[in-house]
Amino acid sequence: MYFAVSRQTAPSEGYSDLYLDTINRSVLDFDFEKLCSVSLSNINVYACLVCGKYYQGRGPKSHAYFHALEIGHHVYVNMQTKKVFVLPEGYEVTSKSLEDIKFVVDPQLPKDEVMQLDQVARDAWDLSGKKYRPGFVGMNNIKANDYFNAIIQALAHVPPLRNFFMLEDFSSRTTSSSELATRFSVLVRKIWNTRAFKTHVSPHELLQQVSRQSNKKFDLLHQSDPVEFLSWFLNNMHLALGGSKTKAGTSIIHRVFQGKLKVESQRITAKADAGDRLRFEEAAEVIVDTMRYLMLTLDLPAAPLFQDELDRNIIPQVPLTSILSKYDGVRAQEHLSMRKRYRLLHPLPPYLLFHIKRFSKNKFVSERNPTIVTFPIRSLDMAPYVEPNPAMHPPGEPIWYDLVANVTHEAVRTRDDSVEGEAERKVWRVQIRDRARDEWLQVQDLFVERVAAETLFTKESYLMVWERRREGKRKEKGSN
Numbered sequence: 001m002y003f004a005v006s007r008q009t010a011p012s013e014g015y016s017d018l019y020l021d022t023i024n025r026s027v028l029d030f031d032f033e034k035l036c037s038v039s040l041s042n043i044n045v046y047a048c049l050v051c052g053k054y055y056q057g058r059g060p061k062s063h064a065y066f067h068a069l070e071i072g073h074h075v076y077v078n079m080q081t082k083k084v085f086v087l088p089e090g091y092e093v094t095s096k097s098l099e100d101i102k103f104v105v106d107p108q109l110p111k112d113e114v115m116q117l118d119q120v121a122r123d124a125w126d127l128s129g130k131k132y133r134p135g136f137v138g139m140n141n142i143k144a145n146d147y148f149n150a151i152i153q154a155l156a157h158v159p160p161l162r163n164f165f166m167l168e169d170f171s172s173r174t175t176s177s178s179e180l181a182t183r184f185s186v187l188v189r190k191i192w193n194t195r196a197f198k199t200h201v202s203p204h205e206l207l208q209q210v211s212r213q214s215n216k217k218f219d220l221l222h223q224s225d226p227v228e229f230l231s232w233f234l235n236n237m238h239l240a241l242g243g244s245k246t247k248a249g250t251s252i253i254h255r256v257f258q259g260k261l262k263v264e265s266q267r268i269t270a271k272a273d274a275g276d277r278l279r280f281e282e283a284a285e286v287i288v289d290t291m292r293y294l295m296l297t298l299d300l301p302a303a304p305l306f307q308d309e310l311d312r313n314i315i316p317q318v319p320l321t322s323i324l325s326k327y328d329g330v331r332a333q334e335h336l337s338m339r340k341r342y343r344l345l346h347p348l349p350p351y352l353l354f355h356i357k358r359f360s361k362n363k364f365v366s367e368r369n370p371t372i373v374t375f376p377i378r379s380l381d382m383a384p385y386v387e388p389n390p391a392m393h394p395p396g397e398p399i400w401y402d403l404v405a406n407v408t409h410e411a412v413r414t415r416d417d418s419v420e421g422e423a424e425r426k427v428w429r430v431q432i433r434d435r436a437r438d439e440w441l442q443v444q445d446l447f448v449e450r451v452a453a454e455t456l457f458t459k460e461s462y463l464m465v466w467e468r469r470r471e472g473k474r475k476e477k478g479s480n
């Protein structure tokens with residue numbers, strides 16, 4: 001049925017750019033998992049540059065070869081080597097005009113450009129001439145992965161983490177667990193791509209790896225909790241990077257987020273007197289432990305159901321500093337039959353993750369606490385929550401942190417006539433700071449919009465990323 005094809009090592013003279021005008025850049029983004037569309041294998045995969053589909057191999061009898069014969073699409077790029085071939089003839093094309101395509105497969109910015117990302121405000125234009133800001137692009141919600149998108153966007157805006165994943169060469173790391181790091185790295189590079197064909201990215205490739213590695217605990221079909229996902233992701237990323245399970249500071253994840261805290265625990269014991277009329281507490285021994293953390297959980301006070309004169313529910317508010325007092329070493333919390341006091345220890349990590357615990361489950365229902373947490377976006381002083389240690393930090397001196405990212409929750413009613421709490425859908429967004437322009441943007445999947453800095457706290461914050469201001473760095477201008 002097929003006519004005989006003579007394999008060539010080079011194009012016939014004068015035909016070097018033959019077929020290149022059949023390439024259709026608008027169908028190319030290379031975001032989807034690189035599996036042959038026929039065999040579903042991930043080995044030796046080529047993308048057809050005419051239709052964007054993936055096919056395995058390029059030799060005679062390969063799926064790419066048959067695609068070329070059957071459909072008449074002739075130009076293919078190898079997803080690993082980024083070499084471009086013409087099929088069925090089989091020769092490599094080295095035209096400079098293909099450089100933009102190779103760049104989109106795995107965008108790699110030079111180091112000096114990466115180091116300038118937060119200093120120089122850059123605009124870029126996609127294939128259709130639409131303007132976008134590299135670093136602030138939408139992310140596809142394939143089905144129910146908004147929880148995932150919000151976390152990935154937040155992490156992609158933590159500068160030392162971003163710079164590491166944009167500059168590190170993962171090509172030599174080929175264990176199955178390092179695949180998670182490799183795919184995250186490609187996604188971060190795509191988010192910050194200055195020469196993208198489209199103004200959004202799809203997280204499909206990383207999501208597929210997360211889904212496999214978490215045994216489908218986190219996937220694109222079911223909405224999960226962003227903080228549960230973040231916790232899983234940080235731990236697995238630490239291991240993917242070769243981090244130690246016991247030693248501190250053995251991966252970029254731990255160097256960026258890990259801190260230590262002191263926990264004092266005291267058993268609460270009640271003793272009855274002879275007549276069983278009176279119970280009193282006995283002072284039990286205080287046990288002091290030191291623990292490492294990647295994320296700090298902040299508890300909200302129980303939300304009272306206030307109503308105004310029109311019977312509308314009033315949403316309670318609490319300042320961030322008030323819920324942080326859990327870590328002041330003075331206030332005690334009771335857990336089961338233990339009384340515990342927490343205090344952070346020096347040195348605090350360069351980035352602090354706060355999980356504002358809004359959801360609680362009891363036997364019957366999952367409950368949401370709608371309390372709004374108010375906060376300044378700059379100059380949060382963490383010193384009151386840290387055990388003084390004059391050898392590491394002058395007593396009384398503040399420790400400034402500034403907000404970098406804020407993942408928010410919104411309960412959206414799925415029916416107009418439903419009462420609050422009933423038939424609600426969770427919507428996850430992230431607010432991130434454009435440092436080069438000193439502006440805030442809110443990203444909900446594909447939608448990116450500017451938001452006023454002073455309105456950030458009006459949403460239900462769920463996860464916050466705070467950045468320690470470096471010593472000697474002048475206090476940043478502006479009070480918001």
Ligand SMILES: [Zn+2]
Binds near residue numbers: 049052067
């Ligand atoms: Zn094709």
